[in-house]
Structure formats: structure tokens, C-alpha cells
Amino acid sequence: MDFETAVGSLFQPEGRIDPYPAYDVLRSHAAAFPGMENQWWVTSHALVSRLLRDPGLRVADKSDYDRSWPDWRQNRGVASVVLSMLQTNPPDHSRVRRAAAATFTARRVAAMREVITAQVDELIDELPAETDFVGSFAYPLPIAVICALLGIPESERRWFRQRAADLTVVLEPISSEEEMVRADKAGRELEAYLTGLIADRRNTPREDLTSALVAAADDDQVLTGEELLANLVLLLVAGFETTTNLLGTGLEILLKHPREADRLRSDAEFAPAVVEEILRYDSPVQLTSRFTTTPLDLGDGRHLDVGTMLTMLLGSANRDPDRYPDPHRFDPDRPNIQPVSFGGGAHYCLGAPLARLEAQVAFPRLLSRLPRLALSGEPVRRDRLVLRGYASLPITTGA
Numbered sequence: 001m002d003f004e005t006a007v008g009s010l011f012q013p014e015g016r017i018d019p020y021p022a023y024d025v026l027r028s029h030a031a032a033f034p035g036m037e038n039q040w041w042v043t044s045h046a047l048v049s050r051l052l053r054d055p056g057l058r059v060a061d062k063s064d065y066d067r068s069w070p071d072w073r074q075n076r077g078v079a080s081v082v083l084s085m086l087q088t089n090p091p092d093h094s095r096v097r098r099a100a101a102a103t104f105t106a107r108r109v110a111a112m113r114e115v116i117t118a119q120v121d122e123l124i125d126e127l128p129a130e131t132d133f134v135g136s137f138a139y140p141l142p143i144a145v146i147c148a149l150l151g152i153p154e155s156e157r158r159w160f161r162q163r164a165a166d167l168t169v170v171l172e173p174i175s176s177e178e179e180m181v182r183a184d185k186a187g188r189e190l191e192a193y194l195t196g197l198i199a200d201r202r203n204t205p206r207e208d209l210t211s212a213l214v215a216a217a218d219d220d221q222v223l224t225g226e227e228l229l230a231n232l233v234l235l236l237v238a239g240f241e242t243t244t245n246l247l248g249t250g251l252e253i254l255l256k257h258p259r260e261a262d263r264l265r266s267d268a269e270f271a272p273a274v275v276e277e278i279l280r281y282d283s284p285v286q287l288t289s290r291f292t293t294t295p296l297d298l299g300d301g302r303h304l305d306v307g308t309m310l311t312m313l314l315g316s317a318n319r320d321p322d323r324y325p326d327p328h329r330f331d332p333d334r335p336n337i338q339p340v341s342f343g344g345g346a347h348y349c350l351g352a353p354l355a356r357l358e359a360q361v362a363f364p365r366l367l368s369r370l371p372r373l374a375l376s377g378e379p380v381r382r383d384r385l386v387l388r389g390y391a392s393l394p395i396t397t398g399a
């Protein structure tokens, strides 16, 4: 494959099914190279890791949207993401992130182990003998967990699932008109529901994360009402489809690597390494973007102007042979895996410990409780560039 074909393939449905050959071509070409207009691609692990932590880079925020799309607030799907910490820069980002991190603590996540285990067992009990793993496990688990964490009742989960799925298209660089209309509707409905939930917890606080965030926002006036709402929407949607993709992709990889699956059946301690390697091998988030705020030295004699957009290919960085020998081999015994799948620096994924915990509980239990679990048909990829995963994964449970 030549260089031009490799770039083009990332914008084609067939190329997106397996982008790794194209990433190899692009990375061999250069660690960073120019794309469209004022945009550059970044492909190597070393450069992606360095730039994610570079304080001279920033994310696109509401000031950029005000300039390029004055009506962006009209689309409530777009607005809820743009107003969240994901698309906010310092000093606001540091303030909002600190408040969210103080409530979404390691202790709160660790306390979810029992809820996650119970939910995993319940879902396994209910799995039909022939089923689509994505629909009957990989979707319901993360939504149940994030709803439990935020204090959203079980009866609302199905409703949330569809809204969250409709909203995530705004994370893609290209979406159809129809998708944008659905994202707007989902944004409006989620905002209406969460506004009610916030009011309820303001009156009657509970032990959940929503109450903790409302208290943090109100006590010291740390968050505006708009920020509180947008970040609650973000927690719901950021934690959902990404983790669904980790579960679907991970199961498919394990079923194709029976030696590792066997080891996981008998040794749950192997789970953290397996989950890290799944994250590296097929990252649920394939890219993220930044803009330069100062002239950027690429470290190889080249400099980028202020205002250049950098598209960081996380999926390519994770398969960089300079960082991971034999990168296309699935090998949980690699030392020091540390993929860039959760990003890095100030915007490092706030939900990484939760996502890891869900996968670390789910895989050993699925494999040990269903020892004959097998693929029963052709998995179908979702046609997305940023959020990578399966639309369906047909399995037989063997039970």
C-alpha cells in the first residue's frame, strides 16, 4: 500500500475495518506529517506520548466553536460534549477536572467491584445459548455500572443506552445530517432527565456520584450549572460506548487466543495484563486531536506554526514497533505495556480505573463460567473512525 492510499483508506469503510496496515505505512513514512490544510497526523508512540503531555497544546473548546460554527449550542448533543471537561482548557479545565476527580475517586471505583461482579453474573445467567454478545453483554454491563454509580434507577437503563449511543456520533470527525439530528434529540432528552436528577439530589442527597458532584458544585460554587450538566452527560456517554467496545473487542481477541483464554480461566490474576494488552492491541478510542498554542518543535528539525491541528493516532502509537517489539502479536506478557488508549496528560481518561475494573472482572468470569463459549458467526465492525469496536459479535455460550 502506498502512502496516499493509506491516508485515503482511513476515510473509507473498508479501510476502517482494519486500519493497522495503513498505520504501518503512515508510521514508516514519518512520526508526523502534514494532512489537510493546517492539520498534521502523528503516528509514533514516542511523539504521541510526548505531545499528549505538552502544555503548549490545547483541545478545541467553545471559543473555537463560536468562531467556526456560531450556532453550535443549538445542537444539544454537540453542546453537551463541547461544554464538558473533554473540550475545555486551563484554567477552567483544571478547576472542573479537580472537582470531578475529587468525587470520582479510586475508593468509589474500588467499591464498585461487588456491583460489577453481581451484574456480570446476572448477565451471564441471562445469556441465551445463541446470542449477540454486544447486545446482550457488552452494552448492558457498562450502562448498568455507570447508572449505578450515578444513581440512575434500573428501569431507566434501556432508555439511556439508546440516547448515549445516539450522542457519541458527535465524537466522530464526519457525521451525517441524520446522525446530527439524532444526537441533538438525545442531548436534549439526556439534559432534561439529568436536570431532574440534579434537582432531586439537591433536595435529597444520596450516596451516589451525582449527589457528590452536585455538592461539590454547590458548596464552593466550583462548577456552573451548565458545567455540572455537561459533565454528567459526559460521564454517561464517555464511560459507555468505549467500555462496550473494550468488552466486545476483548472477547473476540480472547476467543482467537485460546492459550491466553485458558490461562485466564484458571488465573484471574492474569486479568490486568490481559486487559492492558487488549487495550493496546485494538484501542477502543483510535484518535484524538490537539491544537498548537506556541510554535512546536517536532524534535527532528521541523517546526509547526501556532494553530496547527494535530491528529494523534492512538491506535498507530499502540502498534509502534519501536515501542512494542512484534507489535501485531497479542502478548499479555509484554513488559510495561502502558498503551496510550486512555490518552495522557491533563485529559487522561478519568474513567480508566472503572473501565479496567469492568473488563478485569468480566473476562475471567465469562471464560470460567462458560468454558465452551465460542464465536458462532462473522463479527460485524462498527463503521466508526474514532470509537472502534463491534456492532455485533455472534456467540454460542455452550451452556
Ligand code: HEM
Binding pocket: 085, 086, 087, 097, 146, 234, 235, 236, 238, 239, 240, 242, 243, 246, 283, 284, 285, 288, 289, 341, 342, 343, 344, 346, 347, 348, 349, 350, 351, 352, 354, 355
Ligand atoms: C477522556 C478513552 C472509559 C470518562 C478519555 C480520553 C480517552 C478515553 C482516550 C482522552 C481524550 C483526549 O485526550 O482527548 C477511554 C476508553 C475507555 C474509557 C478507551 C474504556 C475502555 C471511560 C469511563 C469513563 C470515562 C468508564 C467514566 C465513567 C472520561 C472522561 C474524560 C475521558 C470524563 C475526560 C477527561 C478530561 O478531559 O479531563 N477517555 N475512556 N471514560 N474519559 Fe474515558
